[in-house]
Amino acid sequence: MSPSSAVHDNTAWTNAAPDLSVLIPFYRDDPESLIASLDREAGALNGSVEIVLLDDGARDAALITRLIARIEACDLPIRLISLPSNEGRSIGRNRLADAARGSSLLFLDSDMRPDHDRFLQTWSDLARAGQTAVAFGGFSLLQAPEDARFAVHRSMAARSDCLPREQRALQPEKHVFTSNLLVRRDVFEAEAFDPGFTGWGWEDVEWAMRVSRRFKVEHIDNPATHMGLDTVESLAAKYEQSAPNFARVVARHPDFVSAYPSYRVARRLQTVPGLRAIRPLFKQAARSSLLPVRLRAFSLRLYRVALYAEAI
Template sequence: MLSILIPTYNYPISNLLKSLDKVTIGFDYEILCCEDGSKLYIDENKTVCHSTKNTTYLYSKENKGRITSRKFLAEKAKYDWLLFLDADVAITNDNFINDYYSKYFTGEYDAIYGGCSYDLNRPDDSQVLRWKYGKTYEEVEAKTRNKSPYKFIVSANFLIKKETFFNLISKINGDGYGYDLLLGALMKSDNTKVFHVDNPVIHKGLDKNSVFIDKVEKAVETNYKLFNDNKINSTENSLLETFKTIKKIGLIRPISSIYKLSRSRILKQLMSNNPNMKILQFYKLGYLCHLSANTK
């Protein structure tokens, strides 16, 4: 009835699988884990997969990316509902799976997003940027997410019909950071029935500040490419909607110039022990304008 799919890249999944092994699941299910070209934790992950019931361990020698890895797992899945979980999340609710099933596992919706939360305690300064971003923009109650259902597409924890997943994924030609935006836009244009619920996982795998900045830039580059190639016609993404307004009123180059002049100071602030989320949002917008201003 349910295929639980966990794409993995250089991250230990022992705690996640042990949690899944303990949760109450009152129906047929399988767990598929795929190492996406990992170099670390391979033996550990393989061992815990083999010791966890209903679990299959898959391995790809080549790192193919998150979207390709999810597609591969979906192709191997034998059930019609797919639950995607990121490898670096934790489950604290013993009824996590049954809460999906008993409350929302119906034909009424095509995709159900459970949400994501973060530890209450502040992490080390070297990871505080990712933690603060998550607490500010990703840790959002379902009643708020349902007001803009295609805006809060966080792929760490979501349930989706296999048919719906393949219909969406067939329209995505690319991989990397930033494609959740395209997924949300495709869902909106296809009138996919999306519902958000309060059934969160805890995101544990916090990036170092410098790594997160690099991922933010890659995501902005992806978003700009998708926009420039007319792949995104309708979106609820605040950054892209602001960019479209700025473009319309002719402020791309002025903001690009401000970004270029202030970039080093902004990065210094974001790498500090008290990063400002509004400054991070300007950094993303400024970089988007900079890409636009320097594209022929």
């Protein structure tokens, strides 16, 4: 832990002996609603689950004050770590793992919401059994906002992220995200997240590729809703950040990536004359509210793949 980080533990933290550590990083997001949702299961868990929160350098004093008040009122053991500056997704999650005491780690994004009232109990039972190396619980859109400005992201997520367990298991490493991911401690000690990834995207899938060469990656049905849907502009900006990360994955794991449609289409697009001039048109189409949502989503996928074609 950084010597300049601030740490706050609630009363339940001191004497807890958890099997499962729930690790929640956040940066300019408010995880208070998620904490409240998780704490509803505290009575049934008997101290078997703790939460470690990481404020990745947002420097939002009002938010931290609210969070401290919230965690003091919680029955679950909770530690809040506040970093003085932003360190990024990979380093932050590695820091969370270092602070955890459980034999298994549950990586959970701050914009997720459990879809049922035995969410933590299901993960805790797997952690206590100790047989599961890695398991992804799945996404849903059950509780996600239905605002028109999020319609494109909702369409894309329903098609590619919110998949049933059987479909995810066909390519287990591809459908791993740190938004709802159980990892046994010895697995994470063997394979941590690569701090060389910066910005948004692919650091979790690259990690799963490495892990799957040594350990079994499982998929179960223990979903949570992804509440943090993005506008087209926000999603496009994330894709722009993710292109160098995609190239990093291609260089390291060509055997996995060569089977992905995004890679195959990107390779084909490399032969298209004037792709760089055409690419902004895909983004423009995705932004147009005059077009059907499915066509806008298709255009945004083309924009992402065109970025990848230039990166590789």
